[in-house]
Amino acid sequence: MNVRKHLHVTCAIIEHDGHVLAAQRSAEMSLPLKWEFPGGKIDPGESPEECLRRELMEEMAIAVNVGKKLPASTHQYPKFAVTLHPFLCSIESGEIVLHEHAAITWLPPEELHTLDWAEADLPIIEAYLEAYGAIAR
Numbered sequence: 629m630n631v632r633k634h635l636h637v638t639c640a641i642i643e644h645d646g647h648v649l650a651a652q653r654s655a656e657m658s659l660p661l662k663w664e665f666p667g668g669k670i671d672p673g674e675s676p677e678e679c680l681r682r683e684l685m686e687e688m689a690i691a692v693n694v695g696k697k698l699p700a701s702t703h704q705y706p707k708f709a710v711t712l713h714p715f716l717c718s719i720e721s722g723e724i725v726l727h728e729h730a731a732i733t734w735l736p737p738e739e740l741h742t743l744d745w746a747e748a749d750l751p752i753i754e755a756y757l758e759a760y761g762a763i764a765r
């Protein structure tokens with residue numbers, strides 16, 4: 629039986645002082661050690677904004693302000709498809725404590741490409757740089 633999995637996932641492009649937060653997935657997660665924007669799967673009945681706030685609290689113990697939406701991007705991995713719903717975010721409160729990720733880093737937008745990103749994120753980084761990269765420089 630060919631059951632195709634298609635996930636809808638929110639992700640937060642968190643900006644602070646001209647830098648953007650990237651998070652590294654742990655060795656135990658799917659797509660191990662790949663870099664991503666924090667977030668996660670949208671639960672039934674949840675808005676993408678609610679999902680992001682919940683995920684960031686669960687994963688990093690921070691409350692975020694959810695701002696502008698960027699275009700969604702769909703990517704087919706070998707075993708599943710994902711549609712990423714990215715939003716610009718800022719930290720509202722809290723100090724980051726990592727509950728799931730292996731590491732985080734803050735990078736200027738023009739250095740984001742130096743990390744080994746989950747493939748689905750590459751078009752998002754491109755769209756972000758095109759639309760907002762200049763603001764942070």
Ligand SMILES: Nc1nc2c([nH]c(=O)n2[C@H]2C[C@H](O)[C@@H](COP(=O)(O)OP(=O)(O)OP(=O)(O)O)O2)c(=O)[nH]1
Pocket residue numbers: 635637638639657658659663664665666667668669710712746747748749
């Ligand atoms: N949060 C997030 N997930 C991403 C990004 N890019 C990308 O391909 N993904 C993928 C990785 C995961 O397969 C999926 C997000 O699911 P998740 O992090 O909530 O859950 P998971 O699959 O690691 O964990 P689980 O189903 O075993 O509970 O989307 C991204 O930028 N952020």
